[in-house]
Amino acid sequence: MWTSLISAAVLGTCIITLFLLERAFPLRQAKRALAGRLTVNLTFGIIAFATVSLIVRPVAEATLGWTSTNEFGLIRLHMIPDALRPVAAFLLMDLTFYWWHRANHRLPLLWRLHNVHHFDPDLDLSTTFRFHFGELAFSSAFRVVQIGLIGPSLATYLVYEVIFQLGTLFHHSNLRLPIRVERILVRFLVTPRMHGIHHSQVKEETNANYSTVFSFWDRLHRTVRLNVPQEAINIGIPGYAEPQDNRLGNSLLAPFRLQRDYWPREDGHGSRRTNATGKPGQLAP
Template sequence: MLDWLGNRADSLWYWVIAVVFLMLAAWETVRPARPDSGTLLWRWSSNFGIYAVNASILGLLAPAAIIEAYLEARGFPRLFAGLGNVCGDWVVLLAGIVVLDLYAYLLHRVQHASFLLWRLHAVHHADADMDASTTVRHHPGEFVLSSIIGATVAALIGLPVWVFPVYALIAISISLIQHANARLPERLDRLAQTVLVTPGMHRVHHSVDAAEYNGNYGTVLSIWDRMFGTYRQRPHGQDVVAFGVDPFTAPRYARPHWALLLPFALSPTTIQPAADSHAD
């Protein structure tokens, strides 16, 4: 059993986030991709404040363990347990990472299609500037919903609980890099997009332009966007310059209360169907 790997990912969680974040913050300070818009302190207090709320909720709910225990008690089939018996735990881990990443893609896509879910998810997009702290800016309502749905799906297919923290640690490390106010050389970024969701790809997803933010929904693997026709790319040499959700891009919306109140202030006009792809 690879329980130890899940336990290790759990115990290293805050250490890995802190180390990756500090390295990126140093990079953002020395070679920022965009100049500071003057909202850094408000944005950091909003983003880390939200993260503290979400981490507390997760500690109280532990949805994966609760739902797995419930389904086990009810005798539901455990497909992944069967896979583990035949192929071993490392195959379960790899398959689990792929399945959780597909779930993340599908949920993200629905969040952009349903106005009810967009109200919550727009809080992540409404960070008028983008840096590594944007990674953890997810409204508590979105966080609770996605945790419960994800845990239910995983428990129904019998995904072992220990796969969660391993995938989550990979996903948040890559997400921190995707959101950093730092730029990889374009050629390297595009090469990595063959398999991974890169900073260049995720920047397009944070564009203020609906034709761009309605695409590139992937978290770790870029294959889902390519497979399902939602891959967006700008022409060579043209990077995104404006982030956020119109009309909430003014500096005053960087303040913490706006991060929580935004779902109640959005109008349906802020969610628009995807236009033609910018694929080149």
């Protein structure tokens, strides 16, 4: 109980702080009114919280109980020293989330659900809560595989969950950090500028920067792209860029309808990047 209360207090403080900071120091200019987007995204968040509480969390906790009782999981291999097992489990949790995120972009069934997160026309803290309940329900199956194969301790699992949530809030925020600071942070962590590129309307940029906490997974998998100026990024999905696409009912029903071509603009051509700067691995302002 105390763990849950402390986690909620930490996350709540982070949400309030980031919300105020991104209002004071915005990274990108908003295209749509905040009030309307907040209504949609926070409603998604309420439904997401219910889905996680009723499905995802019980499945994760049951899998944790099974791996603990049966002493099952990669981190229990004798070749891993006891002192390094929490570190190994933490890294494997983050690596597998990289793979899960990438799968959500590559597999058509998962993408039609995850796409709802991406066709938010702006990217800020509220976008953190905009995940379709179908995507979260499917993620419970991933959790069984992830936790079952890794076998983290309850303590490691809880620590990772809190840091995962903090990282997700941070990199979805529209907070403008000094570029020198962010260039240092992005060597290790996913930052707002890095994740902003991931929400670009350019297909090749959306299919990059999949990491959640540690940014080096994208470098290891050669999916990193950092050299796009933030003012050159148009957030969203071209095929779902009309105002009515982001109304609550249409957003919730979108995965269950015939899918449009995601990437063409109004002129019928896909968005392309012509104004990248420097090397792909160097963060642009």
